[in-house]
Amino acid sequence: MTNTINNVEFVRNLVEDNYKVNKTEVIDQYQVSFEVEKEEVHRLLAQLRSEGWIQMSYLSAIDWIADNEFELVYIVFNWEKPVYIQVRTRLDRDNPVMESIMPIHPGCKYYEREAHEYFGIEFPGNPDFHKPLILEDWDDMPPLRKDFDPRAYSDAHFSSREYPETHENTLGQESKVAQRESRMARVFKVGKGGKK
Amino acid sequence: MMVGILTGFGVALFGFVWQTSLGGISRKVVARLQKRYGPKWYQEFLDIFKLLSKRATSHGWIFDLGVIMALGGIIATAAFMPVTNDIFAFADFDNFFIYVYLIAVGMLGMAMSASGSGNPLASIGVMRALTTMLAYEVPFMVIVMVIIKHAGTSSLRGIAMAQQDAGMWYMVALPLGFIVAFICLLGMLGKKPFETYIAPAELASGPMVEYGGKQLGMLFIMHEITVFIEVSLFVHLFLGGAENIFVFLLKYFVVYSVANLVSNVNGRFKIDQVVVFFYKWILPLAMIQAFVALYMNGWWN
Amino acid sequence: MESTKFSPITKLSKEEVDRKWWEIGDFFRRNSLWMLMYCTGCCAIELPPAMTSAYDMERLGMGPMATPRQADVLLVTGYLSLKTLRRVIYTYEQMSEPKYIVGFGSCTINGGIYHDSHVVINQLDQYIPVDTYVAGCMPNTEAVMNGFIDLMSLIKNKKADGWKRYKENYEWYKKNQIDSLGEVQVHDEYHQ
Numbered sequence: 001m002t003n004t005i006n007n008v009e010f011v012r013n014l015v016e017d018n019y020k021v022n023k024t025e026v027i028d029q030y031q032v033s034f035e036v037e038k039e040e041v042h043r044l045l046a047q048l049r050s051e052g053w054i055q056m057s058y059l060s061a062i063d064w065i066a067d068n069e070f071e072l073v074y075i076v077f078n079w080e081k082p083v084y085i086q087v088r089t090r091l092d093r094d095n096p097v098m099e100s101i102m103p104i105h106p107g108c109k110y111y112e113r114e115a116h117e118y119f120g121i122e123f124p125g126n127p128d129f130h131k132p133l134i135l136e137d138w139d140d141m142p143p144l145r146k147d148f149d150p151r152a153y154s155d156a157h158f159s160s161r162e163y164p165e166t167h168e169n170t171l172g173q174e175s176k177v178a179q180r181e182s183r184m185a186r187v188f189k190v191g192k193g194g195k196k
Numbered sequence: 197m198m199v200g201i202l203t204g205f206g207v208a209l210f211g212f213v214w215q216t217s218l219g220g221i222s223r224k225v226v227a228r229l230q231k232r233y234g235p236k237w238y239q240e241f242l243d244i245f246k247l248l249s250k251r252a253t254s255h256g257w258i259f260d261l262g263v264i265m266a267l268g269g270i271i272a273t274a275a276f277m278p279v280t281n282d283i284f285a286f287a288d289f290d291n292f293f294i295y296v297y298l299i300a301v302g303m304l305g306m307a308m309s310a311s312g313s314g315n316p317l318a319s320i321g322v323m324r325a326l327t328t329m330l331a332y333e334v335p336f337m338v339i340v341m342v343i344i345k346h347a348g349t350s351s352l353r354g355i356a357m358a359q360q361d362a363g364m365w366y367m368v369a370l371p372l373g374f375i376v377a378f379i380c381l382l383g384m385l386g387k388k389p390f391e392t393y394i395a396p397a398e399l400a401s402g403p404m405v406e407y408g409g410k411q412l413g414m415l416f417i418m419h420e421i422t423v424f425i426e427v428s429l430f431v432h433l434f435l436g437g438a439e440n441i442f443v444f445l446l447k448y449f450v451v452y453s454v455a456n457l458v459s460n461v462n463g464r465f466k467i468d469q470v471v472v473f474f475y476k477w478i479l480p481l482a483m484i485q486a487f488v489a490l491y492m493n494g495w496w497n
Numbered sequence: 498m499e500s501t502k503f504s505p506i507t508k509l510s511k512e513e514v515d516r517k518w519w520e521i522g523d524f525f526r527r528n529s530l531w532m533l534m535y536c537t538g539c540c541a542i543e544l545p546p547a548m549t550s551a552y553d554m555e556r557l558g559m560g561p562m563a564t565p566r567q568a569d570v571l572l573v574t575g576y577l578s579l580k581t582l583r584r585v586i587y588t589y590e591q592m593s594e595p596k597y598i599v600g601f602g603s604c605t606i607n608g609g610i611y612h613d614s615h616v617v618i619n620q621l622d623q624y625i626p627v628d629t630y631v632a633g634c635m636p637n638t639e640a641v642m643n644g645f646i647d648l649m650s651l652i653k654n655k656k657a658d659g660w661k662r663y664k665e666n667y668e669w670y671k672k673n674q675i676d677s678l679g680e681v682q683v684h685d686e687y688h689q
Contacts, residue, residue, distance in 0.1 A: 135616070136580055137679040143615055151613035157677055160619040161607040223555075232553040239529065239558055246525040252566065252593035408566035408593035 007081045008032055014051065015085075019044055033086035038098065041089050045074065045104050053078045053085060059111035061119045065146040068093045070121060074101075091121065100125030118144040204275025204285035211274050211424035212417065216240045218449065219420065222456045229460070244416050252409025255313045262309020263411045269301030270421045277428050278353050280438045281360075290351045292340065295429060302418060303329070306403055313406035321403040324392050324467050331474035332383035332390075335482040339373040342486045343433060352429070356437020365436040372485040374434055376478055381455060383474070384426045388459035392467045427452055519655075526569065526595065527652040529558040530645075533568035533592070535585060538575020539635070540602035546638045547645075557645060565591045570648070573627075576604035578616045582624060583683050586674065589625050596660050599648060600630045601641075609634060623673045626659035 011032055015021060023035040036044060053076040062071040070091040077084050091098060100123040101108055112123040113133040120142040123129045132138065141148050154160075169175075174182075220237040227234025236242075254260055276294055278284035303325065310318040343366055344350045347358040359365050367374045383390040407415060431437070431447045438444035465473065509517075534544055547554050548561070562568040565588045573585065589598070600621050603609035608619035621627055628651060631644035651657040663670060674681050 134580075136583075136683075139679075140615075148615075150615040153615040154608075154613050154617075154619065158608075158619040159623055159673075160612065227553070227555060230550060232550040233556045234553075235555050235558055242525055242529040242558060243531075246522075246529045246569075249522040249525060250569075250593045250595065404567070405564050406566060412567055 007083050010081065011083055011085060014047075015044065018047070030082060031084045031086070033088060035088040035090075038089045038091065041074070041087060042099065042101060042104065044087060045076065045101055048076055048085060048087075049104055051078075052080050055079070056105040056108050056111075057084065059108050059115065061115050061121060061144075063093075063119065063144065063146045064090075065093070070096050070119060072098060072115075072121070076105075096121040098123055100129070102126055118142050120145070200286050201275070203283070205271070207277055207279055207283070207285055208271045208274035208421060210279070211277070211428070212421055214445070214448075215420045215424040215427075216244070218452055219423075222453060225453065226456065226460050229457075240420075244413050247413035247416065248410055250409035252407070252411060254411070255406065258312035259309045259406075260411065262305045262307075262312060263407075263414050264305075265308070266302045266305030267414045267418045269298060269305060270418045270425070273298035273302070274421050274425055277425055278356075278432070278437075279428070280441055280444050281353060281357065283441070284353060290353055292344065292350045292352060292355075292429075295425065299422070299425070302422060306415070306418075309411075310403035310406075315406050317405045318403050321405070325403065327467055328383055328390055328392060328470055331471045332380040332478075335376050335474065335478045336380040336384075338479075338482040338486055339370070339377050340433065342370065342373065342489050346489065352432045353437070356432045359436035360439070365434060367434045370485055370489060372481050373489070376482045376485065377430065377434060378455070379478055381426060381430050381451075382459060383470075385423055385455065387455060388462045389465050390470050391459075391464050392470060423452075427455075523652055523655065527649045530570050530597075530648070531562040531568045532559055532570045532572050533565050533588070534561060534572050534574065535588065536572075536574050537577055537581050537585070538602070538604060540574040540604070543601070543635050543638060543641055544572070544574065547641045552638050552642050554642070554645070557642075557649070559645060565589075566593060568592060569596055571596065571598045572601060573598060573605055573621065574601040576602075576609060576611050576617050577621065579618070579678055580616075582618060583678060583681055586625060586681055587683065594660050597628045597648060597652070597657050598625060598659055599644060600627045601644075602636060603632060603634045606630050606632060618677060624670060624677070626662045626670070628657045628659045 008026060008029060012024065012026075015034055016024065019034075019036055019040050021034050021036055023033075025033045027033060034044075055077045056074070057077045058073070058075040060073055062073065064071060067090075070093055072089050072091060074087040075084055076087070089098075096119070098121060100112055102112075102125060109126060110133060112126050112129050113131065115121050116123060116129045117133055117135055117138075135143075140153065143150065173179075217237060217240075219240045220235065223239065224234035224237060273295060275285050276289055276298075278290055284290060307322045307326070310322050343355060347355045349355065349358070382388075404412065404415060427448055430451055431444065435447050435451070438447060534541065536544070546552060554560070559570075565571070569592075571585075571589055571592065577585065589596070600606065604611060604617070605621040605627070608617065611617040612619055618624070629644060629648050631640055633640055636644070648657065
């Protein structure tokens with residue numbers, strides 16, 4: 001127990017003493033989240049990697065359309081001192097460009113391609129971030145932005161089945177409400193059952 | 197001569213009908229083992245006729261020619277097989293080595309057409325089939341040479357009648373050889389521990405990946421007749437042939453059922469495990485059996 | 498009473514002979530259906546209960562088969578995204594005729610719970626001809642067996658002619674495919 005509190009404290013000391021952190025959040029004993037400026041992300045991730053946070057678990061983005069910003073989230077993990085560290089930055093929504101972190105974690109290549117495809121964030125430094133990974137022949141705006149309406153797209157491109165609007169009783173049964181009421185009436189008419 | 201050819205076709209047709217029915221029955225047996233009902237006993241017939249009624253695409257003339265060559269070769273091989281002591285087609289050509297040659301024609305036809313289809317999975321399947329054949333042929337030939345030396349003749353009817361005259365089958369006289377030949381039979385039939393060359397979910401059926409419709413139907417017929425030839429060979433060599441047709445059918449049924457039951461509780465080996473298994477365990481057993489049978493004949497007297 | 502020796506023997510016309518051959522073929526085809534289980538979505542999890550002990554599929558003659566060239570029935574289980582639909586069309590056109598399609602689950606009928614998604618198509622039989630549907634989300638295993646028996650009786654009544662409809666209305670199907678998919682050629686990194 002004291003070991004993990006030491007881990008989180010170790011991480012907080014390591015990051016907050018050396019970098020300008022906008023917001024810290026300790027989620028539980030295994031997860032910490034820091035929000036830093038865009039220019040410090042590379043230095044922070046490189047230092048974390050040299051301290052033992054070698055696995056890049058996730059890289060994705062959140063679309064804050066009201067603030068007109070994207071928030072990039074990098075999640076790294078250490079197998080010796082098990083703490084998930086989330087590194088968050090804010091990008092401008094009209095020109096989202098973020099230098100790729102492939103020199104630090106080469107495995108982020110496909111995550112950055114996915115972020116480009118679904119949000120439109122560009123990663124110069126990643127040699128083929130513009131190639132489509134999941135969607136083929138996509139010609140509309142990046143789909144996970146909040147101002148993309150998937151229902152309008154679906155109605156425009158895919159035909160949907162039409163059902164007739166009549167509600168006829170083709171089998172000649174009573175309505176379900178009438179069946180339920182006659183059932184309850186039967187139950188209460190019989191009474192509690194059994195001999196007195 | 198004409199009577200011989202007609203009898204040969206009759207034997208091939210009888211083998212096909214008997215083996216196809218037996219395939220359906222063994223599917224039912226396996227299904228009952230797994231606590232479910234199985235298909236009908238004539239299900240394999242329905243499968244083959246359904247395949248023969250579909251239109252499929254062809255990949256060129258080598259593709260079609262290979263299938264026809266395989267089927268024709270196997271029917272010709274089956275024509276030489278004696279069924280009992282009295283039902284046989286060609287009296288002079290009843291030799292064990294004819295089967296060794298002619299089964300290769302069937303394999304070669306399938307290999308030719310599988311490589312003509314251009315799919316890399318077919319080439320892998322054919323390569324694995326030939327590797328498995330390399331693995332099981334050597335111990336099998338050792339045991340059969342021992343039997344031929346002991347019986348003095350290489351004619352199948354001669355070997356069967358030698359066992360009937362002596363009153364003891366080779367299954368009892370050469371027990372290690374019987375075990376070796378049974379495991380080689382599992383390899384020849386392509387049954388479960390050695391099923392690498394078909395490998396249904398791994399290679400998408402190996403050599404049969406590009407066939408559909410009529411070509412696949414003909415390949416299935418070829419497979420059924422091949423099974424008939426191999427199990428009959430085993431019955432004649434180790435279980436003493438048969439005096440009449442009912443004894444033959446009974447022995448065939450027992451051998452095929454035991455092979456099927458053994459194969460259904462096993463997984464599938466990889467191809468390197470197959471070769472290592474045959475050369476490490478089966479070949480020394482065959483050598484020991486050969487040594488005991490040839491040089492220590494009667495030392496216990 | 499007329500003796501049959503002098504009354505004219507009715508000869509079957511060519512159409513009737515063809516029809517009788519086709520009926521025999523239908524008997525074989527409906528009693529031994531081989532399925533290619535193209536498990537696109539979550540409804541694929543209803544197939545193992547139909548194959549194993551309690552609701553045995555093998556007694557109807559059906560069995561799984563490994564490649565599209567050897568299979569008769571294409572089971573489209575679950576929702577279809579655009580990428581999958583291109584590959585399903587490739588697979589369907591590779592199968593040998595006569596061939597049938599069974600659509601599983603609500604997602605093939607009208608889009609199901611993914612009807613307002615930008616990558617899931619809503620109606621399967623605009624793109625490939627479907628013979629019968631099995632409704633549900635997921636369908637019950639008894640409904641699955643019922644669907645297979647419906648397919649067998651459709652084959653018996655000669656109403657399972659999806660492959661003929663595909664050939665006759667090929668331009669209509671192609672127009673729908675290109676409208677929704679863009680193009681049916683598969684372009685990804687592994688096919689260049």
